[in-house]
Amino acid sequence: AQSVTQLDSQVPVFEEAPVELRCNYSSSVSVYLFWYVQYPNQGLQLLLKYLSGSTLVKGINGFEAEFNKSQTSFHLRKPSVHISDTAEYFCAVSDRSARQLTFGSGTQLTVLP
Amino acid sequence: DADVTQTPRNRITKTGKRIMLECSQTKGHDRMYWYRQDPGLGLRLIYYSFDVKDINKGEISDGYSVSRQAQAKFSLSLESAIPNQTALYFCATSDLPGNQPQHFGDGTRLSIL
Numbered sequence: 001a002q003s004v005t006q007l008d009s010q011v012p013v014f015e016e017a018p019v020e021l022r023c024n025y026s027s028s029v030s031v032y033l034f035w036y037v038q039y040p041n042q043g044l045q046l047l048l049k050y051l052s053g054s055t056l057v058k059g060i061n062g063f064e065a066e067f068n069k070s071q072t073s074f075h076l077r078k079p080s081v082h083i084s085d086t087a088e089y090f091c092a093v094s095d096r097s098a099r100q101l102t103f104g105s106g107t108q109l110t111v112l113p
Numbered sequence: 114d115a116d117v118t119q120t121p122r123n124r125i126t127k128t129g130k131r132i133m134l135e136c137s138q139t140k141g142h143d144r145m146y147w148y149r150q151d152p153g154l155g156l157r158l159i160y161y162s163f164d165v166k167d168i169n170k171g172e173i174s175d176g177y178s179v180s181r182q183a184q185a186k187f188s189l190s191l192e193s194a195i196p197n198q199t200a201l202y203f204c205a206t207s208d209l210p211g212n213q214p215q216h217f218g219d220g221t222r223l224s225i226l
């Protein structure tokens with residue numbers, strides 16, 4: 001079985017500042033990794049995914065994440081945030097033979113003017 | 114029109130009532146999912162379906178049932194609702210490798226009194 005820990009439940013940051021949302025996972029086998037974003041009163045959107053290949057993954061809206069196997073991490077970064085990035089962000093992991101995905105508890109990103 | 118449509122968007126009902134939440138999609142995906150979201154717990158999988166004839170329990174299926182009426186339709190039922198089933202429910206579809214949701218509906222907020 002796998003598990004996901006999102007280390008920060010809330011991250012406030014000023015507009016145009018960089019941001020990193022942290023995610024660590026545990027699994028005894030190779031994994032797929034995902035970040036989803038949830039805007040207020042909406043469903044989740046897939047932001048980016050790591051399936052294989054390059055460990056630096058680029059997603060929508062200028063976000064990127066780096067898979068670090070030795071540290072079992074998949075942190076999400078953006079060099080300059082906008083007010084419109086205010087949302088809840090979920091990290092998720094699936095092992096490659098699993099029939100379901102495990103979500104973290106979420107990080108609320110609030111971008112301040 | 115939304116790719117994944119959930120009805121109703123909001124529902125308040127009483128303990129013991131039977132409730133059906135409906136989901137329809139225009140993505141043409143074979144895989145469909147039902148999740149519930151509770152504050153601080155992320156999303157948890159209730160049921161998933163690989164196609165019309167393949168339905169599987171997720172991690173929290175007790176108290177729920179589903180029906181896959183067609184490729185595009187996947188409904189979730191609570192046979193006898195109880196207050197701890199009060200939550201935000203999401204339907205999702207996918208054609209990603211593995212078994213991960215890709216496109217979500219906007220959710221159904223269900224309150225059971």
